[in-house]
Amino acid sequence: MYNFIMSQFFVQNSEIISRLFLALVLGMLIGMERLFIHKEAGMKTHALVSLGSALFVIASEMIILKYADIGGFDPTRIASQIIVGIGFLGAGSIMLDGSRLRGLTTASGLWVTAGIGMAAGFGFSSLACIATALVLFVLIIVNMLEKPIKKISEHTEI
Numbered sequence: 001m002y003n004f005i006m007s008q009f010f011v012q013n014s015e016i017i018s019r020l021f022l023a024l025v026l027g028m029l030i031g032m033e034r035l036f037i038h039k040e041a042g043m044k045t046h047a048l049v050s051l052g053s054a055l056f057v058i059a060s061e062m063i064i065l066k067y068a069d070i071g072g073f074d075p076t077r078i079a080s081q082i083i084v085g086i087g088f089l090g091a092g093s094i095m096l097d098g099s100r101l102r103g104l105t106t107a108s109g110l111w112v113t114a115g116i117g118m119a120a121g122f123g124f125s126s127l128a129c130i131a132t133a134l135v136l137f138v139l140i141i142v143n144m145l146e147k148p149i150k151k152i153s154e155h156t157e158i
Helices: 002-012 014-036 043-066 075-092 104-121 125-155
Strands: 095-097 100-102
Touching: 002 014, 014 043, 014 104, 014 125, 043 075, 043 104, 075 104, 104 125
Parallel strands: none
Antiparallel strands: 095 100
């Protein structure tokens, strides 16, 4: 009986589970890169930001379905508040170290990870996967391209 109930649960909620799982995995991928290069926000942080964003989006869709006859509910309102909330989280990761700002990439990574979670939450799997690939491209490939430019600029006087 228990196995039947559990299988019914997963069948009935398979779309929600797949959306949340996709958001979690894509957030973890971005966080893995950040962890690999010893940055402040790693796998857990990025996974939770992405998962939380997907959760809020799915919840807003469910509210629309439950209260469709009342009207006035707009899932984009919750999505816009996710963006604002993540802005505060990202701002907390930016620190002034002497004359240099640190944590800007971490903050922008958290911000875009929230967007990926929102895309997964709305069921836009392709968009979420493509965005994740592009984020990883920036964090890995562009970082490798940036290193020699930084070395040159450190030795050049203006």
